Amino acid sequence: MSIVKLNLSSDASLVVGPKQTVLTLIVPVYNEQNAIGPFLDAMTPILNQLVPAIAGEILFVNDGSRDGTEFAIRSFMEANPAIRLVxxxxxxxxxxxxxxxxxxxxxxxxxxxxxxxxxxxxxIPEMVEKWQQGAQIVNARRNDRSSDSWAKRTTARAFYRAFNALADYPIPSDVGDFRLLDRQVVDVLRTMGERVRLNKALFSWVGFKTDEVTFVRQARTQGRTTMNYWRLWGMALDGIIGSTTKPLRIWTYLGTGLGLLSLLYAMYIFFSTLLFGIDVPGYASLILLILTFGGLNLFAIGILGEYIGRILTEVRERPMFVVRSTYGAED
Structure with a gap:
């Protein structure tokens, strides 16, 4: 294997040598053509700190971008073989x-x-150091999210609390996908066949020895995020439904409790009618009961529908993604 030198900018280069431990940065991108250059300029000096013990490769995953993202990446690849593209x-x-x-x-x-x-x-060097010391997962926790909006911080906090209250295996708060995963962990994750998934929940489910580093979350440097609140809500719902059956169990208990209360109320109405006769009919209370129990039933059916919908997705066994082309060292 020959030595490859990457010249990402006039003062930054990345060297990949033979028989080195390899660190892969996985970078999903969607309509991010203007962010590719600044990202490479920022990452190259960091990866250079790891040479010669560790060689870095940058794997971009172009998630169907409709702008010039693919061509921006390929323009850097012409002189930098350690960059790969899917x-x-x-x-x-x-x-x-x-x-x-x-x-x-x-x-x-x-x-x-x-x-x-x-x-x-x-x-990243600190994450690698903890990995070399034996940790197989190194989480990067955001200890300051002041760059996010108030709404984003509030909804994120609510999600972590709700998820950890319901999930069988909790996830660490304020830890996203940004973490180091050992090859053994990656191999386990690759065997998981879920089509609908929240990866950060699976990262916690697999176990293994875990360590942590902290960082201050920075403001976005280029472009706009495509993760609106509707998408984030969908991801949160997928994560909760895919990680636990507690919502179904809660409705089992709630339904049992409501059924017992209904039986007691029916007995009360029956015996009060026999003993004291019938008062003026209560239209308001009747409507209130109908609407309350009707709403609860619809909500419970909705939860069942969420699980059934995901069962349908899983039994179809369609692939999670389809690769159109690959470029790089093994294309």
């Missing part, structure tokens, strides 16, 4: 794109990272 056939979503990256990553360790540089590059 093009998906359409937009499958970030979770599927991350799974595609895990499937194609060759590194002894991998780090999923966002191209917008909100994930702090400077803590």
């Amino acid at each position: 093009n998906l056939s359409r937009n499958f979503g970030k979770e599927a794109a991350l799974c595609a990256g895990l499937e194609h990553a060759r590194g002894d360790a991998v780090i999923p990272v966002d191209v917008d540089l909100q994930d702090e590059p400077n803590i």
Whole structure:
């Protein structure tokens, strides 16, 4: 294997030598053509700190971008063979794109990272150091999210609390996909066949020895996020439904309790009518009971529908993503 030198800018280069431990950065991208250059300029000096003990490769997963993202990446690849590219056939979503990256990553360790540089590059050497000390998962916790809006911070806090209250295996708060995963962990994740998934929940489910680093979340440097609140709500729902059956169990208990209360109320009405006769009919209370129990029934049916819908998705056994083309060392 020959030595490859990457000249990403006039003062930054990345060297990949033979028989080195490889670290793969998985970078899902969607309509991010303007962010590719700044991302590479920021990451290259960081990866250079790891040379010669560790060689870095950057694996971009183009999630069906409709702008010039693919061509921007390929323009850097012409002089930088350590950059690899996987093009998906359409937009499958970030979770599927991350799974595609895990499937194609060759590194002894991998780090999923966002191209917008909100994930702090400077803590990567610290993550690698903890990995070399024996940790197989190194979480990157955001200890300051002041760059996010109040609404984003509030909804994120609510999600972690709700998820950990319901899930069989809790996830660490304020830890996203940005973390280091050992090759053994990646191999386990690749065997999981869920089509609808929240990857950060699976990262916690697999276990293994875990350590942690902290960082301050930065403001987005380029472009706009495509993760609106509706998509985030969908991801949260997928994560909860896919990680636990407690919502179904809660409604089992709630339904049993309401059934007993209904039986007691029916007995009260029956005996009060026999003993005291019938008072003036209560239209308001009747409507209130009908609407209350009707709403609860519809809500319970909705939860059942969420689980049934995901069962349908799983039994179809369609792939999570479709690869259109690959470019790089093994294309």
